[in-house]
Amino acid sequence: xxxxxxxxxxxxxxxxxxxxxxxxxxLNDGAAFGSDVNKITIFTKxxxxxxxxxxxxxxxxxxxxxxxxxxxxxxxI
Numbered sequence: 001x002x003x004x005x006x007x008x009x010x011x012x013x014x015x016x017x018x019x020x021x022x023x024x025x026x027l028n029d030g031a032a033f034g035s036d037v038n039k040i041t042i043f044t045k046x047x048x049x050x051x052x053x054x055x056x057x058x059x060x061x062x063x064x065x066x067x068x069x070x071x072x073x074x075x076x077i
Contacts (some may be wrong), residue, residue: 010043020045021071023064042067 010024024041024046039054042064052063 007041007043007049010041014043014045021068040064044071046071 004060005027006024006026008020010038013019014022024043026039026041028039034035036056037054038057038060040052040060042050042052044050050067052060070072
């Protein structure tokens with residue numbers, strides 16, 4: 001969870017960890033520790049930035065899984 005320079009920090013972590021995806025869990029726009037609401041943005045290794053509106057944690061988890069599934073369908077094995 002980032003509080004300052006959210007995007008820059010997320011992209012740096014994505015690159016440093018050589019990950020395919022990273023999820024930025026923002027504390028902006030009403031999301032907070034102890035809250036049932038989260039606001040995320042998913043960044044991909046290919047450069048995609050996928051923002052989501054604030055929503056409950058169950059829906060956020062579904063958004064993360066759906067995004068990973070959608071993006072891995074295009075990978076060649």
